[in-house]
Amino acid sequence: MGPFLWLLLAALVTAVAGLSIKLHLIRRAAGEIARGFQEKLRGDTNTLIDISSRDKAMRELASEINAELRRLRRERLRYQQGDLELKAAVTNISHDLRTPLTAICGYLELLQGEELTEKAEEYTGIIKGRTELLRTLTEELFRYCVVLSDPGGLSVEPVDLGAALETSLASFYAVFTEKGITPEIIMPEERVMRRLDKAALSRVFSNLLSNAAKYSDGDLRVELTVEGRLSFANTCRALSGVEVEKLFDRFYTVEAARKSTGLGLSIARALAERMGGELIAEYIDGSLVMTAVFLN
Structure with a gap:
């Protein structure tokens, strides 16, 4: 092999x-x-992406990404x-509405104790119903804003999910009896313990059971697994898959629930997520299935 070929080979190897x-x-x-971008998206930091490479194109790319991160x-x-x-404005408004609404409800009670004509009784009943709905909406607005604006307000302690669920079910006994619902309850033999806020968990269960009573066609199946999954399933032909996907949206209600504020399930999901859990709604073969998951 000649010198020229050796030089060419050396040049190729070097290249x-x-x-x-x-x-x-x-x-x-x-x-x-890539790592810097993921880190900046996940964390609340003012730092930008920095790379060790001196390559002009890669540094320009990092600069463009940093500009978008700043924006x-x-x-x-x-x-x-x-x-x-x-949230602060809604909280203040809902708080300010409490006093006049309480006064209105009180005077309506007094008015209903007076001798009224049949029409006056009918109109008074309508006014009372609308006032109660407004008061419920005001209370739910206040709770919703408090839940979202106070991320550190939980008091975590060991909680027996089965015992907490039984307590919530017992509190809805009268509601289920009135609607002719006999819940089918499935519990594991062993205790399912989780570190949660007992009051927040009770609120989650209460809102889920209230929703089940509202939409059920007459049945309810409640199941707790040892993995920490709680499902509330009931037949509900009045709903569709599209409506079920919107149940956690704020203020969303369906025609069958016109007296609802549309905030109960939003509050339940917010509380579940703050406790490290998850709340899922599914529509399976004509049944509404609400699942609360607490794995930790």
Whole structure:
């Protein structure tokens, strides 16, 4: 092999080695950008992506991503500020409405104790019903805003899920009896313990059972598993799969629940998530299945 071929071979080897090193550096820079991007999205930090590579194209890419991260951070702060202001305003409004609504309800009670004509009794009953609905909505608005605006207000302790569920079911005995519902209850033999807020858990169960009583066609199946999954299933032909997907939306109600505020399930999901759990709604073969999951 002549000197020229040796020189050509050496040049090729050098070029391949150089390209391999450059490719390795680019791949390392891409990994740094990917890890940095995920870290910045997950955490609430003002730091930006920094890479070790001196490659112009990769540094330009990192710079463009940093510019978008700064824009995203500004939008997030603006949203958080607006959200906090809205929650504070709704909380104050709902709190201020409590006193006049309580007075109105009190005077309506007094009025119903007076001698009224048949029409006056009918109108008074309608007014009382609408006032009670408004008071319920005001209370739910207040609770909803308190739940969302106080992320650290939980008192965590060991809780027996089965015992808590039995207590909630017992409190709904009269409601189920009135609606002709005899719940089928399935519990594991062993205790299912989780570290949760007992009052918040009771609220979650209460809202789920209230929803079941509201939508049920006459049946209810409640099951607790040792893994910490609680399902509330009832036949409900009045609902559709599309409506079930919207049940956790704020203020969403269906025609069958016109007296609902549309906040109960939103509150239940918010509380479940704050305790590290999950709340899921499914529509399976004509049945509404609400599942609360507490794995930890």
